[in-house]
Amino acid sequence: MEEHNKLPDSTVEAGKHHETEKPHSHSPGGFRILMADDDMVLTPIIVEQSNPSGLQILAAAGCTPAEDHALIQLLRPGTRLVGLDDQVSLREEEESVFRAFHGGEVFLFTIDGHGYEWGAPEIREAALRCVAAVSEETAFVLKDGGQEREIKSGESVRLSHAGIEHLHTRPKMVTVTLDGEEKTIPAGVYTTEELIQILGVEPGYLLNVMRDEQLITLRPNERLHAKSGMIFISQVPGGASS
Secondary structure (H helix, E strand, O other): OOOOEEOOOOOOOOOOOOOOOOOOOEEOOEEEEEEEOOOOEEEEEEEOOOOOEHHHHHHHOOOOOHHHEEEEEEOOOOEEEEOOOOEOOOOOOOOOEEEEEEOOOOEEEEEOOEEEEEOOOEEEHHHHHHHHOOOOOEEEEEEEOOEEEEEOOOOEEEOOOOOOEEEEEEEOEEEEEEOOEEEEEEOEEEEHHHHHHHHOOOOOOEEEEEEOOEEEEOOOOOEEEEOOOOEEEEEOOOOOEO
16 A cells, blocks of 8 residues: 655744655665645655656656646745656655646746746645645735735635736734733744733733643743633732733
C-alpha cells in the first residue's frame, strides 16, 4: 500500500518541512517525487528519469491522456506550469511537489507579489496555505472591488480568465478581553512582557490569565499562545486584580 502524506505546513519558518527522508532520493527503478490531490495530500510516485518531462510525470502519475491535463509544480512560494515537453530537474536536496488538473485550463493569481498558476477555477484556503507555505497564524486577504476581504478557514477563492486575483498575507487577528474590555490583537506567541505592552496593561501591573476557571499569574518571560476568547485580568503587584 502506498504511503500518503499531508503536504507539510509551515510552523515557525515558512516552508520548513518535517520529513526526514530525502524528498526524491534515487530509488530502485527511478526517482521519487510527490503528487498532491484536491486535499493537498501527497502520494509518492516514481519516475525513471532524473530530468523528466511533463508528459513523463503525468504518465507516471496515471494521468492519461496527458494532453488533457495541466501539470503544476509547487515551488512554495510560487507555482509554475510544466508543459508536456518541459523538463524538470530533480535534485535530492529539494522537494519536488506537483499537482495535476484534468481539463488543461490555467488560472493566475498572486500572493504577496509571487505569481501562481492553478488548474482549477477556484482554490481552497487550505490549498492557498500549502502552496504559499505560510503558517496557521497567517490570514489571506483578497482585494475585491477596491475593498479588502479576509479569506476564512474553509472558504475558496474564485479565479477567472478575465483577470488576476491579488492576495496578500497578514497576521490573523484574535479577540481577547482585558479587565472585561475586548481587545483585538494579532494571533501568535507572546512573552508576558509583550502581552502587557500589546494589551495596554498599566506599567508595573501583573497580568493574569483565566485557565480552567482559575486565575493564573503569568511569570516573567513566560510564553503564551494568544487565541480568541482568552480572558486576561490585570493586577496591582501585591494587591487584588482590577
